[in-house]
Amino acid sequence: MSKLEFVDIMPRQGRVSRKTDLTSFEYSYQAEITGxxxxxxxxxxxxxxxxxxxxxxxxxxxxxQFVMLELPGIGEGPFSISSSPTRxxxxxxxxxxxxxxxxxxxxxxxxxVVGISGPFGTGFPMEKMEGSDILLIAxxxxxxxxxxxxxxxxxxxxxxxxxxxIYGARKPSELLFTYQHQMWRxxxxxxxxxxxxxxxxxxxPVGRITDILEQRIEQSSGNLSQNTFAIVCGPPVMxxxxxxxxxxxxxxxQKIFVSLERRMHCGRGKCCRCNIGATYTCLSGPVFDYWEVxxxxxxx
Amino acid sequence: xxxxxxxxxxxxxxxxxxxKSMLFRVFARNELETxxxxxxxxxxxxxxxxxxxxxxxxxxxxDYLYDFQDLRLDFTTTTHSLKPFVLPxxxxxxxxxxxxxxxxxxxxxxxxxxxxxxxxHACDINALNKLDKVLSEQIYPDPFYTAxxxxxxxxxxxxxxxxxxxxxxxxxxTVLHGFDMLLTDLGDRYFVEIQSARAWxxxxxxxxxxxxxxxxRRFVETVEARNQAxxxxxxxxxxxxxxxLEFQSPxxxxxxxxxxxxxxxxxxxxxxxxxxxxxxxxxxLQGASKIRQLYSCNLIDFAEVAGNHNFRPDSSSRLKYRYYxxxxxFQEVYEEPLCVGCGRCGQACLAGITVPEVIASVRGQEEEDx
Numbered sequence: 001m002s003k004l005e006f007v008d009i010m011p012r013q014g015r016v017s018r019k020t021d022l023t024s025f026e027y028s029y030q031a032e033i034t035g036x037x038x039x040x041x042x043x044x045x046x047x048x049x050x051x052x053x054x055x056x057x058x059x060x061x062x063x064x065q066f067v068m069l070e071l072p073g074i075g076e077g078p079f080s081i082s083s084s085p086t087r088x089x090x091x092x093x094x095x096x097x098x099x100x101x102x103x104x105x106x107x108x109x110x111x112x113v114v115g116i117s118g119p120f121g122t123g124f125p126m127e128k129m130e131g132s133d134i135l136l137i138a139x140x141x142x143x144x145x146x147x148x149x150x151x152x153x154x155x156x157x158x159x160x161x162x163x164x165x166i167y168g169a170r171k172p173s174e175l176l177f178t179y180q181h182q183m184w185r186x187x188x189x190x191x192x193x194x195x196x197x198x199x200x201x202x203x204x205p206v207g208r209i210t211d212i213l214e215q216r217i218e219q220s221s222g223n224l225s226q227n228t229f230a231i232v233c234g235p236p237v238m239x240x241x242x243x244x245x246x247x248x249x250x251x252x253x254q255k256i257f258v259s260l261e262r263r264m265h266c267g268r269g270k271c272c273r274c275n276i277g278a279t280y281t282c283l284s285g286p287v288f289d290y291w292e293v294x295x296x297x298x299x300x
Numbered sequence: 301x302x303x304x305x306x307x308x309x310x311x312x313x314x315x316x317x318x319x320k321s322m323l324f325r326v327f328a329r330n331e332l333e334t335x336x337x338x339x340x341x342x343x344x345x346x347x348x349x350x351x352x353x354x355x356x357x358x359x360x361x362x363d364y365l366y367d368f369q370d371l372r373l374d375f376t377t378t379t380h381s382l383k384p385f386v387l388p389x390x391x392x393x394x395x396x397x398x399x400x401x402x403x404x405x406x407x408x409x410x411x412x413x414x415x416x417x418x419x420x421h422a423c424d425i426n427a428l429n430k431l432d433k434v435l436s437e438q439i440y441p442d443p444f445y446t447a448x449x450x451x452x453x454x455x456x457x458x459x460x461x462x463x464x465x466x467x468x469x470x471x472x473x474t475v476l477h478g479f480d481m482l483l484t485d486l487g488d489r490y491f492v493e494i495q496s497a498r499a500w501x502x503x504x505x506x507x508x509x510x511x512x513x514x515x516x517r518r519f520v521e522t523v524e525a526r527n528q529a530x531x532x533x534x535x536x537x538x539x540x541x542x543x544x545l546e547f548q549s550p551x552x553x554x555x556x557x558x559x560x561x562x563x564x565x566x567x568x569x570x571x572x573x574x575x576x577x578x579x580x581x582x583x584x585l586q587g588a589s590k591i592r593q594l595y596s597c598n599l600i601d602f603a604e605v606a607g608n609h610n611f612r613p614d615s616s617s618r619l620k621y622r623y624y625x626x627x628x629x630f631q632e633v634y635e636e637p638l639c640v641g642c643g644r645c646g647q648a649c650l651a652g653i654t655v656p657e658v659i660a661s662v663r664g665q666e667e668e669d670x
Binding site for chain 1: 338339341342393394396398401402403405407412413414416434435438439440441442443446447450451453498501502505544547573574575576577578579580581582588589590592595597602603604605606607609611612617621624625628629630632633638
């Protein structure tokens, strides 16, 4: 008779790391929804606060990373953090009511406790971009993941040279964060907004996002300075057009960053749902440089 | 050898140093039952017969054993691998206790006992080793899988290649690690390779011998005979490059037309680990649970995001992704394919799509006489 000894998998004392600790796989922070601000008919900005003050302080992320937000019994999904990294565990998520979980979130009230785990994925290399011009290009809901790097720029404005935001949406009523646009401009940021179809109150330009980009490139006499970084986020169809224009204007592929969207069920490089080839969007992304994107099949 | 041992006494080096091997032993055939009985206090899983298929082929499955007589070490490929024991089709990841405005989360790894796997072929052990790379060794290791994996005692057994086995092409016909002991049937005795101290301790309880030259000769003969028996192969030379080059090839469309997108291949695959997560609210509204269910990249909504955008809407792109992940993407990261060549997917496929055929067609080597 030989009874085999059970092997426990708890971590050795004092050797706990969020990325390798087996007990942290299913761990989530409890976070309270402290504010809900409707931005358009379908999008809302949710302010979340990690309940435990210690954990809230320790929670840190890079602009571009995402969290998995979970509502017990309803579902779990990945959301880009769209608040400033300096605010640690007081995070903001911009969420469009489009699926099961997000429609439920649309109806919850302030004070609801949700679970968040993360942060996961890669971020934008903000330090590498210091001393350069920055071009932020967002289409539709793509402005949400760009808001975190934008806050980083605003908080350290003197470290960056010229900063442009090119933001396109379908209709004026679908524009997000309109209440902050004036504030962004005050920080010496060139904000250009374009919509696909205007409405009677709309005074700005009507057309496609590439029209504005073309103007911006013309201002630099058809050639973007080598000292420029671009961050692009939007619907899949937008990436190819915008990135090709940037490359034609002389921007190297490693200086164009995109944030990709995929279905995710774990966020931890296990479930394969976000795979492009065998690249996990949740581990190697969601932020990729355009060279990486070009080398992944069916990425955009 | 002399120089190395100089200055060390026989006692300090121990009795198994030098000429004596600790890794290999032989024991008489009738001792296998004793070995089984020694281990039977644990949960023992092994290959058992499951009747016959429509074509008259005997079917086998891994199941819990309660009697040594049910153990069929002469089994051919089982319909399912050991995967259900480490990655159950459905598994509760966490449960919640919900009260008004607050909730608490509970996690149960769902493993309490050691399992003994009695009789596993090299391909299936290699499949577990491949799963380990993703699920246990990467960042964010999966505790549900790892807990089960670390509580396995694996006894491997040599195999009889079937006409659909192409493990030799995938480099998984031999297994180098990931088991406790590996048996080779030499007729009247078993040749055993020992890879863990626990296996060594257990073998102390039955009479074993040092393999002699005759055993060595018969072991090599058995291996040779098995190698001769392989009849199916896949040309994997430069496969990663060829898959990249042929990404737009029309053969994918052709296979996509045949594929039913049913996901059977992923179900029987020993190395497919992708999953989906669902959440349930208990009927009494006092609790909720989060359940993961194994999925397949061939199912239509695998890559569909909220808002109904599907990154792989047609069956050919999903089938292509599956091959691409297994033979291109995984290879890039781990320098080996995510396929052990067991041929289960081809046997189970309702449309009769097999890996050797798909890869041959992508390479432009389609056999004319078929």
